[in-house]
Amino acid sequence: MFKTLVFHEIRPKEEIDLGMRPVIVKNGYVDQLPLPLFNSVSSFEKEMTYLVESGYHFLTLAEVKAFFYEKKSLPEKSVLITFDDCFQSMKTYAYPIIKKLEIPVTVFVATGWIFEETSEYSGKVSKALSFKELDEMSDYFTYANHTHDYHERRGIEASKLMWEDKENVVQDLEKCNEWVKEKDVFAYPFGLYDAENVSLLKDNGFTLAFTTKQGVTTRETNPLEIERTVIPFTMTLDEFKELMTY
Template identity: 30%
Template sequence: MFMRKLVVKAVALSIFGLGMLLPSLQAAKTNVLYKDQVAVIMYHHVDDDAKSAGTITTKLFEDQLTYLKNKGYQFITLQQFRDYMQGAKVPHNAVLVTFDDGYESFYVNAYPILKHMRIPAVNFVITGDLENPLASYIPSLSKDEIVEMTTDTNFIDAQCHSNSFHYKLPDGSAALLGRIVTDDKKETEEQYKQRVLGDTQACVAKLGELYPGPIDAYAYPFGFYDNKTIDYIGQGGMKYAFTIVPEMATRDEDPMQIPRINAGNSAVTPEVLDSSIMRRIVAPAPSSQEVPLADTMNQLGGKAAAAADGTVTIQYQSGQWTGTANANKLTARAGGKTITLQKPLVLKNNKVFIALKDLETVIGAQIVYNPTVQSFSVRQTPAAKK
């Protein structure tokens, strides 16, 4: 009966919600700051008295959202984000608001602002705290508060931040990532797998009792994860997982490693948040584009030089390669492995140029262009597996 009432209420709200979201679906044709990407912004605690690196005041929170809204940013729901990752269009200047930890301050301080401004948000909840929300060091959301927010609107979501993994093990590793040691015996890989699977499934089950929406998104506790973590929470029902890597989100990326830009620090003024987003806009360049090798490597944090005899050297992190201008071969100094370029290195006006796709092959990473700062950068978030 409880679930039936929730479903009926959700259906009744759908008409209201569709009308409310039409402005974001009809993306403004003017003031296009970026398109076909999403700025996922991250918060934790909104409180006027607490002081911490993850806390901002109610006024700053409202000022940030107001500033972004007035500048033409368009706030989207988690469902719109899911649809985008599956190939649907997204409004220009799209922003997804996320919160970690499921603090009660979200209900008390953030939710009234979000509801008044009709801005969607998702809170990643530690479901183990639901049974006794006031027992936490910082009070947590209750079941009733989650039910109220997710049924009185259709644009507030609650998703997983684990059931009980928001702590560190004695060796300092995150509970999600580390291995538990009992009586000097480390848990086996199968035990670890079952622990992660069980925790994830518990989170899904507990949130699934509160509202009928899909529970398939996860925020990694402390931002720590690895390939096994990704695999096991995926087996537990997760299709989207959010990191703390500060980049823009695009559908070309691994949906289990979605980046987010931190907005929940008292030093992040509305102008700083706007600048943070603008500095991370990505505009993938055509693979055939040729770029000046030395200048581009400097922007990427590496080095490149051409000697008078035409010898070209490239250095990036621990790798070094040598080649010759007007040739299409580069040889690694360590091991002597040869890379065959799609296009030869070209000498123009005393500068060596390389095809951008070839440079990506050399350094082993995706390179993107930011039109705001007019420079190239290495993408930290891995591409989606094809």
């Protein structure tokens, strides 16, 4: 069994205290990232350091696939670290910590959000990175499918993945796969999906897909509905340690 953790924005506490900010992405999608999806730089470093010093095994996607499809066992304390959306703070604040601690990370990329040109970091917006910047972090970050232009939502109940025709969804997934390395691994945008989405992924060769439902992944878990736990900036280190006791 293992747990999967998901992060979005890693920011200094003083930036988080400024509240929600606009999302700025290449395809022009308009939204704001909810504050529970932010984590502070200090908390993130303490959490990752705790995992390293406590002997946790950091999983790769190859190991997760082998767990499900080859019935291979995993080390007792296994964890998969993931990021969604590729905001500037991932490079500015998270990547240096990941590199220092030598942690493999899976990143889900909505390729339609990613810019061609690099721009200066801004604490006032949640702006996506450039493809060049993502390439520069590929020593520790492995990139997987998060749709191309389908990272959109209607409130908190539906994502574009759920209301578009199947043919259009498949074309969008294929577009994202033109860039990402892991072409059979997916994360549901906003964690919003339905049974038809799960079937579509299976029919199109996807082997792993990640939700935002909290829990522990076991052999009984559907590999196209793997649990992921969001780690917010309000979580104390003691609470994090308790979460990771399973």
